[in-house]
Amino acid sequence: MGNFYRIGLCFLIVSLQSISAQTDSLIQEIIDEVNIDTLYKYVSELSGATQTMIGGVPYTISSRYKSQPGNDKAADFIKEKLESFSLPAYNQTSGSTLRNVYAVQTGTVYPTQKYIICAHYDSKPSGPIAPGADDNASGTAAVLEAARILSQYATKYTIVYALWMKKNKV
Numbered sequence: 001m002g003n004f005y006r007i008g009l010c011f012l013i014v015s016l017q018s019i020s021a022q023t024d025s026l027i028q029e030i031i032d033e034v035n036i037d038t039l040y041k042y043v044s045e046l047s048g049a050t051q052t053m054i055g056g057v058p059y060t061i062s063s064r065y066k067s068q069p070g071n072d073k074a075a076d077f078i079k080e081k082l083e084s085f086s087l088p089a090y091n092q093t094s095g096s097t098l099r100n101v102y103a104v105q106t107g108t109v110y111p112t113q114k115y116i117i118c119a120h121y122d123s124k125p126s127g128p129i130a131p132g133a134d135d136n137a138s139g140t141a142a143v144l145e146a147a148r149i150l151s152q153y154a155t156k157y158t159i160v161y162a163l164w165m166k167k168n169k170v
Contacts, residue, residue, distance in 0.1 A: 018047055024096070030149055033059070033149045034149065038145055038148070039142070039145055042081075042137070042139045042140070042145070043138055045061065045077065046061055046064070046071070046074060046077070046121070046132075046137035046140055047131035047132060047137045048060050048061050048063070048129075048131050049131070052077060054073050054076045054077050054080065055076060055080070061074050061077065062128060062129055062131070064121060064122050064123040064132055065122065065124060065125065067097065068126075071165060074097045074121050074122075075091070075101050075163075075165070076145070078101045078163050079101045079138065081147075081148075082147055082161060083103075085147050085148050086151060087147060087161070088103060088104070089101060089103040089104055090103070096112050100162065100163065100165065101121075101162075101163060102126070102163065103147060104159075104160055105158065105160075107156050108155065109157070110156055113158065114157065114159070115160070116159075116160045116162055117146050117147070117159060117161050117162070118138050118143060118161075118162040118163065118164070119142065119143045119163055120163070120164050121136065122166060123135045123136065123137070123138075140163055143163060144161075145163055146161065
């Protein structure tokens, strides 16, 4: 799990380039907001280690493989989390099995120039149990944590928080 913390910090550091007031104290403030317990909670919920609430109903995401019901539930979970940070969140679909989820935080100075913080949320192997903590619940957790923190700040540039499936093709 050590790699996922480094990945999360890299996402946050890259994202910091778009924060309006570029000061050392602001950067430190944002870094200090990273909550390890929240990251663990997201990974635990996405990998089925703990039950989560999706649409107000308890659910255990035991697999995020594309043909499993947990994959769509994971997308619902992600969308709900992004919306809970007061970000407009969207589904992007293609065919019957592809569902990407993304949220947009519009920049205040350069709204047409974008930074993308992203990860895939699906997992392997195919089957009813495919927890995928490192494939890629950890990356998804890092994107959600970046969205939780950075959504509290006005940014010069637009930030797109994108979570997609189908990185793991059949």
